[in-house]
Amino acid sequence: MSEKKPIPASNQKETGTLLHRVENEAERDPFAGVDFEELELSLYRPRTLFSVILSWIVTVMTLLALVPLFAVLLMLIWRGGKKLSLDLFTQLPPAPLEQGGGFGNAILGTLLMVGIATLITLPLGVLTAVYLAQSPGDSKLASAVRFSAKVLTGFPSILAGVFAYGAIVLATGGYSAIAGGIALSILMLPTIILTAESAIAMVPAKMKEASVGLGATGTQTVWMVLLPTAMPGILTGVMLAIARAAGETAPLLFTALFSNYWLMSRSHFDLMQPTASLAVLIYNFSGMPFKNQVELAWAAALVLVTLVLITNLIGQSFSRQQNLQ
Amino acid sequence: MSTGMVPNTGPQAPIPPAKNDAIMDCDIKELYYGTFKAVRDTKIPITKNAITAFIGPSGCGKSTVLRCLNRMNDLVRGFRFNGQVKYRGKDIYAPAIDPVAVRRYIGMVFQQPNPFATSIFNNVAFGLRINNFKGNKTERVEQALKRAALWDEVKDKLHNSGLSLSGGQQQRLCIARAVATDPEVLLMDEPCSALDPIATRRIEELMLELKDRYTIAIVTHNLQQAQRVADKTGFLYVDTTQGGRTGYLVEFGDSKEMFQNPKEKHTRDYIRGEFS
Numbered sequence: 097m098s099e100k101k102p103i104p105a106s107n108q109k110e111t112g113t114l115l116h117r118v119e120n121e122a123e124r125d126p127f128a129g130v131d132f133e134e135l136e137l138s139l140y141r142p143r144t145l146f147s148v149i150l151s152w153i154v155t156v157m158t159l160l161a162l163v164p165l166f167a168v169l170l171m172l173i174w175r176g177g178k179k180l181s182l183d184l185f186t187q188l189p190p191a192p193l194e195q196g197g198g199f200g201n202a203i204l205g206t207l208l209m210v211g212i213a214t215l216i217t218l219p220l221g222v223l224t225a226v227y228l229a230q231s232p233g234d235s236k237l238a239s240a241v242r243f244s245a246k247v248l249t250g251f252p253s254i255l256a257g258v259f260a261y262g263a264i265v266l267a268t269g270g271y272s273a274i275a276g277g278i279a280l281s282i283l284m285l286p287t288i289i290l291t292a293e294s295a296i297a298m299v300p301a302k303m304k305e306a307s308v309g310l311g312a313t314g315t316q317t318v319w320m321v322l323l324p325t326a327m328p329g330i331l332t333g334v335m336l337a338i339a340r341a342a343g344e345t346a347p348l349l350f351t352a353l354f355s356n357y358w359l360m361s362r363s364h365f366d367l368m369q370p371t372a373s374l375a376v377l378i379y380n381f382s383g384m385p386f387k388n389q390v391e392l393a394w395a396a397a398l399v400l401v402t403l404v405l406i407t408n409l410i411g412q413s414f415s416r417q418q419n420l421q
Numbered sequence: 422m423s424t425g426m427v428p429n430t431g432p433q434a435p436i437p438p439a440k441n442d443a444i445m446d447c448d449i450k451e452l453y454y455g456t457f458k459a460v461r462d463t464k465i466p467i468t469k470n471a472i473t474a475f476i477g478p479s480g481c482g483k484s485t486v487l488r489c490l491n492r493m494n495d496l497v498r499g500f501r502f503n504g505q506v507k508y509r510g511k512d513i514y515a516p517a518i519d520p521v522a523v524r525r526y527i528g529m530v531f532q533q534p535n536p537f538a539t540s541i542f543n544n545v546a547f548g549l550r551i552n553n554f555k556g557n558k559t560e561r562v563e564q565a566l567k568r569a570a571l572w573d574e575v576k577d578k579l580h581n582s583g584l585s586l587s588g589g590q591q592q593r594l595c596i597a598r599a600v601a602t603d604p605e606v607l608l609m610d611e612p613c614s615a616l617d618p619i620a621t622r623r624i625e626e627l628m629l630e631l632k633d634r635y636t637i638a639i640v641t642h643n644l645q646q647a648q649r650v651a652d653k654t655g656f657l658y659v660d661t662t663q664g665g666r667t668g669y670l671v672e673f674g675d676s677k678e679m680f681q682n683p684k685e686k687h688t689r690d691y692i693r694g695e696f697s
Contacts, residue, residue, distance in 0.1 A: 306531065308496060
């Protein structure tokens, strides 16, 4: 370069010293005195070996944990899938030795009872959550409610059924969809309270302050700021609770029992009679000695798992929305 | 007020001409958070259609004093107050006064931009909604956004989330939200401390525009900002002699006078940066 263009003397000098230094640096070996054996990845070194083995163990365990989930799904698709047809959704359960049939009434019954349970728990749970989230930290009532909700989360579901049997079935004189819905609501309530409370508590305090600073009353702040902002989180909790309730069998055995018919009495819709549900149908039919019923139970299991999966996916999409905010 | 219209010109009662045009008169004798004495002996008049700045070192209680002016301190547990805050001659701490109504006349803009997680339009319309405003909301929202110098930047995306705006835009959105209901006084608690210098300048210009229409009280850490925008300035300092850290008013007066010729030693030291 210096040959082509004349460079001012001072510049030339500087470039010269710079080049000179670079050459010097290159001459010196920067890795002088380094033992390259030490830098190589070697399984003979205990800590490297340990790390590699642990990585393998973690991977294998993760794959093992996935086995049950996919095994169950595959088995359901394999055994329940072949029976899938439109008839399943429209027909009534068959009598013993009868061929064909379906479980339309059980799907309807499950949706109905979960719906009743949601109608009960949604206002109750969300308003309780508002109270918990708004009460001062040292409130005795709030901590008692929060503790009870946590205990109730691990409540054996069969006890919810026994309770609803004593409180509703005996009082109203019979098994019914209403009793089933109430039993399920006992199981849904704690999940909804706890998830909704944490969703409301996650609303930034500065938003609450903004609302109050604009002259909103406490009620307006809750309805117009806290609940709308927390809504995706609340809905995630509701969906999780619904997904859990839809699969429950024990509480329904005591409250809704089962029925081979649609929810009708004297040609009009009636909630106060024994009601079929997918979970109880699976329980009943899987133990029967008839091939058709057992196959129906497999198909019902597939339908139930699909319903729960869809509910869970909807819940996930809500929580993703909250994260996007 | 709770079922009435949006305040347009303040209370309907005959307005007594306030002394020195002071629309508010803040007289704090003692202010406690629990057992902690946060502020004492602070008397600051807020002049109508002017900007009053509160300056002072951290922890001197200037935000606390500002929050007394629209009873935001009521939200703090253990808050106790001995004194008077007069708004148009009426004590807003009198038992018969509804703090919610007070805040509709005396609005607030916070340190951190805090738009709601909803559209730009709904953010500005919030104040109108809580007041059951029956008139033309679109018009009022446009007017408020214009006053906050934000209209041109957001007029094509009113239905985007308020949180999608930049920090400076969010703060102007919060100002638009506060002025949408036409309060008489605007309290600003370090409104620029979370913003970059360019956004800060815009907010300052905006404050100067807004003071024709509103009365503004501002807390600021930034002495240059107080010099640039404030007509009156109060300097608060921390008193550690009685145990604890209690803020009190050292000096109050016209900004020019105070920055050029402070009377008190504490003020002089603070302004010259000789504060330890």
